[in-house]
Amino acid sequence: xxxxxxxxxELAARHGTPLFIIDHDIIRRNYRLFKKRLxxxxxxxxxxxxxxxxxxxxxxxxxxxxxVASYNEFMQVYTYxxxxxxxxxxxxxxDKIIFSNTIKDHQTLRKIRKYRPLMTxxxxxxxxxxxxxxxxxxxxLRLKVPDFGSQVEMSSKFGAEPGDALALIRQAHDAGLExxxxxxxxxxxxxxxxxxxxxxxxxxEVYAExxxxxxxxxxxxxxxxxxxxxxSDSPRFEKLARIITAECRRLFPKDTELIAEPGRFMAxxxxxxxxxxIGTARRDGKLFYHINxxxxxxxxxxxxxxxxxxxxxxxxxxxxxxxxxxxxCDSFDKISTAESLPGNLRIGDLLVTNNIGAxxxxxxxxxxxxxxxxxxxxxxx
Numbered sequence: 001x002x003x004x005x006x007x008x009x010e011l012a013a014r015h016g017t018p019l020f021i022i023d024h025d026i027i028r029r030n031y032r033l034f035k036k037r038l039x040x041x042x043x044x045x046x047x048x049x050x051x052x053x054x055x056x057x058x059x060x061x062x063x064x065x066x067x068v069a070s071y072n073e074f075m076q077v078y079t080y081x082x083x084x085x086x087x088x089x090x091x092x093x094x095d096k097i098i099f100s101n102t103i104k105d106h107q108t109l110r111k112i113r114k115y116r117p118l119m120t121x122x123x124x125x126x127x128x129x130x131x132x133x134x135x136x137x138x139x140x141l142r143l144k145v146p147d148f149g150s151q152v153e154m155s156s157k158f159g160a161e162p163g164d165a166l167a168l169i170r171q172a173h174d175a176g177l178e179x180x181x182x183x184x185x186x187x188x189x190x191x192x193x194x195x196x197x198x199x200x201x202x203x204x205e206v207y208a209e210x211x212x213x214x215x216x217x218x219x220x221x222x223x224x225x226x227x228x229x230x231x232s233d234s235p236r237f238e239k240l241a242r243i244i245t246a247e248c249r250r251l252f253p254k255d256t257e258l259i260a261e262p263g264r265f266m267a268x269x270x271x272x273x274x275x276x277x278i279g280t281a282r283r284d285g286k287l288f289y290h291i292n293x294x295x296x297x298x299x300x301x302x303x304x305x306x307x308x309x310x311x312x313x314x315x316x317x318x319x320x321x322x323x324x325x326x327x328x329c330d331s332f333d334k335i336s337t338a339e340s341l342p343g344n345l346r347i348g349d350l351l352v353t354n355n356i357g358a359x360x361x362x363x364x365x366x367x368x369x370x371x372x373x374x375x376x377x378x379x380x381x
Contacts (some may be wrong), residue, residue, distance in 0.1 A: 001272045001354065006272055007315050011376065012350055017276040018190040018293040019024055020361055024058045026270040027282070031062050034262055035086070037241035043262060044098055044116040046224055046263025047073045049358040054377050055267060056080075061381065065096035067224075067261040071108045074117075075101070093117060094138070100143050100183070100261055102126065102158050108132035120183055120221075124171060137181045138171055141165060143206065145199035150187025150225060151306050158185065163205045169215050181257070182207055182217025187266060188305070189237045190225035193243055202243070206249035213252075214358050215225070219257045220248075226265040230308070230355055237265065246334035264308040264358040269359030273298050273373060277349045278327060287322045287343055291351060294326015294333040296367040298353075302335055305359040309336050312352045315344030324351070328368040 001013075001023050018231050018241055044067040045059045051073060054064070060080045068074045077097060081089050099112070099119035100374075106129060116136040121127060130137055144159030169179045182203050186195035203220060208215050222244065227235050248258060264278055275298075279290035293299060301307035311324055320343040326333035341351075364372045 001270065003272065007156055008272075008352060009314060009350065010355065013272045015374055015376055017123060018291075018298060019274040019349065019376055020271060020298055020356075020373035021274070021376045021378060022055065022271045022357065023378045024051065024054070024270070024381075026264060026369055027055060027058050028043055030033060030269065031059060033062060033237070034260075036267060037096040038260070040245070040258055041222070041261040042257070044096070044100075044259055044261050045266055046100070046261045047076065048362060049263030050074065050267040050271075050360070050362050052361070052375060054380060055270075058380065065098070065259070067098050067100045067263070069099070069101040074112065078153075082218050088099040090116065094381060095166060096172070096259075096261070099183055100139070100221075102140075104115055104129070104134075106133045108229055111139075120156060120181065121168075121172075122158060122295050124168065127168065127175055127177065128174050131172075131177055131268065135176060138178055140181045140183045140219060141149050141168055141172075142183045142185070143199075143203060144196050145184040145186060146184070147190070147225075148188030148195060149190070149192035150195065151189030151267070152189075153187045154185045154245050155187070157211070159360040162202050162206055166210060166213065169210055173215065177209075181208075181221060181285065183221030183223060185223035185243045185261075185311070186225045188225055189227055189230075193235065195241050196222070196244060197247055198241065200247045200251055207252065207256075218255065219259060220252060221259045221261065224249075224263055224265070226262050228264050228268040228355065228358070230268070230310075249273055258292035258336075264357075268358035269355050271355075273353040273356045273360075275351050275353065275373075277345055277347055277351065280345070283323075286337075287320060288343065289345060289351070291324060292327050293373055294328055294329070295335055296326065296328055297364045297370060298356060299326065299335045300361075300365070301359040304363050307359065309339075310355070311336070311339050311341060312351065312354070313342050313345055314347055314350045315342055319343070329365070363370075
């Protein structure tokens with residue numbers, strides 16, 4: 001997001017700090033870029049990346065589909081279907097919502113049974129649970145695939161071994177459930193594109209064998225992980241899109257429905273944070289800037305997402321290596337201990353953080369009684 005220093009100061013003066021600014025034009029631009037580069041792939045926004053209702057509304061209006069992980073996320077999307085007639089609601093839920101959390105509690109399954117949802121699974125016990133509590137569901141079997149070099153790995157917690165896939169499909173079929181396809185996730189912020197080519201090859205082999213055995217699979221879900229340009233040298237999404245398109249054409253029949261679950265890709269670059277210096281100190285020779293936001297709030301991605309924060313001062317001065325720390329009384333609340341910033345910043349000066357739209361306020365807390373950043377929306381319709 002490109003806002004001038006004067007505009008940032010104006011917004012901070014008007015709304016206070018910390019101020020989390022979301023530009024909905026950028027969300028629309030990211031969604032349209034995804035559709036342009038991967039026109040044959042249906043994009044299900046991963047609500048967990050940033051569940052702010054206005055973001056969900058913007059993408060709903062753009063025609064996006066949605067990847068939800070819980071009943072509450074499902075109801076966020078369902079809110080926008082209230083004016084639909086029953087048949088339209090049924091079709092939308094079947095066609096545009098997927099429960100991609102492979103483990104669901106039985107209360108959630110019972111509550112969503114009437115909606116006949118699409119959902120993922122990856123183990124024997126989940127098949128039995130779904131058969132008992134949500135036998136109307138369409139199933140997607142999630143496979144374990146390589147995720148080397150991704151910012152957040154997934155394979156240690158999710159995904160069936162490819163060698164177990166056919167047995168799981170058979171078990172689901174014998175339980176009266178319909179397995180509609182396969183999915184994988186190469187890890188969040190995947191910069192190693194070989195993960196995608198390996199995952200697609202593994203998925204294609206299982207897909208072909210399952211269809212040969214008579215199981216009518218029709219969907220391949222390529223998950224998320226699409227890289228965001230956090231740095232100027234980050235691998236480009238456009239290059240990855242060309243690779244995915246070529247591999248899918250080579251590996252899967254033409255009647256295969258391709259879907260994906262981009263979250264970070266849609267939200268990350270759409271937000272900027274303005275924080276304020278509330279204290280300064282020299283500690284063991286290093287300059288510490290204490291700000292009014294931290295790892296328990298908008299910078300939670302430093303902890304949960306392995307995110308490397310960035311700061312820019314709106315005052316110039318001689319640079320030195322500084323620490324930037326949060327407002328809580330927990331010593332863990334250190335955002336960065338190696339930021340190059342002007343050494344002459346004072347209490348009341350502002351710091352700006354770009355590309356903070358994903359996995360930030362979504363996992364913010366109210367630790368120590370701090371409310372967290374105020375959210376400001378730009379360019380909503």
